[in-house]
Amino acid sequence: MRNSPFWWVLIVFMVVLDIYVFQAVKVIAPSPGSRFRPFVIYGYWVVSALAILLLILLPYLHFEQQARTTRSTIFAIVAGLFFAKLVAALFFVIDDLRRGIQWLAGKFMFNNTEVADLPKGGGISRSAFLTWTGMLFGGGMLSTLIYGFGNKYKYQVKKIPLTYSNLPASFRGMKIVQLSDIHSGSFNNREAVIKGVEKVMSLKPDLILFTGDLVNDSADEMDDYIDVFNRLQAPMGVYSSLGNHDYGDYKQWDSPQEKTANLARLKEVHKQLGWRLLVNEHVPLEKNGEKIALIGIENWSAKGNFPKYGDMAKAYAGTEVYPFKILLSHDPSHWDAQVLPTYRDVDLMLAGHTHGMQFGIEVPGFRWSPVQYMYKQWAGLYEQDNQKLYVNRGFGFIGYPGRVGILPEITLIELG
Numbered sequence: 001m002r003n004s005p006f007w008w009v010l011i012v013f014m015v016v017l018d019i020y021v022f023q024a025v026k027v028i029a030p031s032p033g034s035r036f037r038p039f040v041i042y043g044y045w046v047v048s049a050l051a052i053l054l055l056i057l058l059p060y061l062h063f064e065q066q067a068r069t070t071r072s073t074i075f076a077i078v079a080g081l082f083f084a085k086l087v088a089a090l091f092f093v094i095d096d097l098r099r100g101i102q103w104l105a106g107k108f109m110f111n112n113t114e115v116a117d118l119p120k121g122g123g124i125s126r127s128a129f130l131t132w133t134g135m136l137f138g139g140g141m142l143s144t145l146i147y148g149f150g151n152k153y154k155y156q157v158k159k160i161p162l163t164y165s166n167l168p169a170s171f172r173g174m175k176i177v178q179l180s181d182i183h184s185g186s187f188n189n190r191e192a193v194i195k196g197v198e199k200v201m202s203l204k205p206d207l208i209l210f211t212g213d214l215v216n217d218s219a220d221e222m223d224d225y226i227d228v229f230n231r232l233q234a235p236m237g238v239y240s241s242l243g244n245h246d247y248g249d250y251k252q253w254d255s256p257q258e259k260t261a262n263l264a265r266l267k268e269v270h271k272q273l274g275w276r277l278l279v280n281e282h283v284p285l286e287k288n289g290e291k292i293a294l295i296g297i298e299n300w301s302a303k304g305n306f307p308k309y310g311d312m313a314k315a316y317a318g319t320e321v322y323p324f325k326i327l328l329s330h331d332p333s334h335w336d337a338q339v340l341p342t343y344r345d346v347d348l349m350l351a352g353h354t355h356g357m358q359f360g361i362e363v364p365g366f367r368w369s370p371v372q373y374m375y376k377q378w379a380g381l382y383e384q385d386n387q388k389l390y391v392n393r394g395f396g397f398i399g400y401p402g403r404v405g406i407l408p409e410i411t412l413i414e415l416g
Contacts, residue, residue: 011056014082018048021085024092024131051078072186072401076145079400084142091134095127148359148402153192155199155395156407160381162388163416164347167324168290171415174236177205178411180330180352181213181243182229183396185221190228196395196410197231203412207236207285210275211352212243212299212330216398217251219265230273236285240275241296243330243353244306245398278328280311282319293322295346299330302337303374312338316346326350332377335389348388348413354378355394356406369406379406 022044029040055078177200187193200208215221222229232238246266253259270277278296285292300310310329319325325346327339332351339346356362356379360369371378382389393409 011052014052014055017082017085017089018045018052020092021089022048024088024126024134027126027128027131028135047081051081054078072399073149076149076400076402080142080145083145084138086138087141088134088138091130091137092126095130095134098130099126144404145400145402148400148404151403151407152397152401153189153196154403154407155196155410157199157203157410157412158380158393160390160411160413161416162348162381162413164324164386166347166386167415168287168292170288170290171285171292171324174206174287174415175203176207176209176413176415177203177234178209178211178350178390178392178413179232179395180211180350180392180409181355181394181396181398182210183213183216183245183394183398184225185216185218186396186398186401187225188401190224193225194228196408197228200232200410203410205234205412208232208234208238209294209326209328209350210238210240211328211350211392212241213245213352213394213396214240214243214269215266216245217248219262219269222266222269226269226272233274236287238273238275239283239294239296239328240270240277241328241330242277242279242298242309244299244301247299247307247309249307278315280315282315284322291322292324292326293319294326294328295319296328300334300338301331302333303331306331310334312343316343320345332375332389332391335377335382339389340384340387344387346387348390350390350392351377352392352394354391355397358394358397358400358403358406360405362405 025040025044030037054074179200246263248259248262251259253262267277267279276283278294280297282293282295285294295315297310297312297315299306300308300312312334325348327343327346327349329335329339329349329351331353334351335349339349354371354375357369357371360371361367362379367379369378377389377391379391379393382391390411390413392411393406395408395410397403397408
């Protein structure tokens with residue numbers, strides 16, 4: 001990544017963006033002669049240069065395992081500065097377009113004669129209103145991202161009642177807790193995670209289902225958390241599936257054998273936790289002599305940049321005899337691509353993966369997140385005919401060490 005053309009194009013773009021935004025900074029800075037003006041001018045370039053330098057050096061900084069959050073926090077602040085300037089620049093572009101149109105109108109439509117709102121020199125001053133508006137929006141973006149650092153362990157319980165006519169009577173009223181995207185390699189507050197697990201157990205679930213991404217890359221990320229997550233227990237068991245991060249595809253390994261061994265170790269971690277990992281297979285769940293099927297597949301994505309390890313045909317085979325089926329499949333794009341057109345008797349699919357991008361707006365009657373432009377189903381409940389999909393917003397976090405508007409989720413599903 002650090003030697004790729006894209007990386008250096010990004011650096012050059014940041015420098016150009018800094019120069020462009022600086023033209024607006026000069027407009028709102030204290031007037032020339034003010035003793036505060038140098039602090040604004042030099043302060044801007046010190047912060048900008050430091051951000052670019054950190055971005056260049058970040059791939060070379062070898063943080064220890066316990067300091068990964070430090071690295072991601074630094075990256076998040078640098079990225080926050082970049083996006084704040086990008087948002088501000090949108091307003092400056094509008095202002096520059098206004099100035100350009102006004103200049104052209106004065107030059108050609110008025111035949112170079114003096115126009116009332118044109119300075120005698122022919123130039124058009126930048127609008128202080130749009131400049132301040134851009135700065136406020138950009139500063140608001142950065143402040144919001146920094147505020148979000150404190151939300152990453154604020155677990156919310158989403159209670160979802162689901163009714164099915166074909167659900168066996170013995171399973172009506174059953175409480176299922178769904179967790180997804182733990183990403184243990186990102187944690188830096190063990191006590192906060194313990195409180196999240198305790199919140200799960202306080203719901204007294206009959207069944208706990210985990211839909212993938214236990215780690216970011218390596219199985220050893222769970223070493224400090226096995227004795228935390230093994231507290232998750234339920235009368236009907238704890239079942240799990242694999243997500244795209246669990247395969248170690250995003251890490252440089254010394255050899256293919258090391259990568260294979262890591263996945264084998266991760267599967268052993270599931271056993272140590274007391275979880276039954278479903279790898280392209282199904283198991284019957286029985287209660288009072290009645291049965292339903294629980295299907296679990298490896299990661300299967302309809303998006304080209306994510307892997308298709310899952311084998312739905314293999315996992316589904318033999319489930320035809322069960323009147324009700326639940327599917328654990330990490331990536332929600334699997335629903336439209338394969339489940340709806342081919343497996344019409346899968347009653348409920350549980351997924352995760354998107355995290356709601358850890359950034360968005362959710363208020364009664366309105367939801368938005370940038371991730372919705374990539375995923376049609378990105379958070380919450382979706383229904384088509386008699387089939388339902390629920391997308392969990394994620395228990396953990398990755399990349400940006402925080403959440404804005406989209407809080408970490410514990411899903412409580414009650415079947416009826």
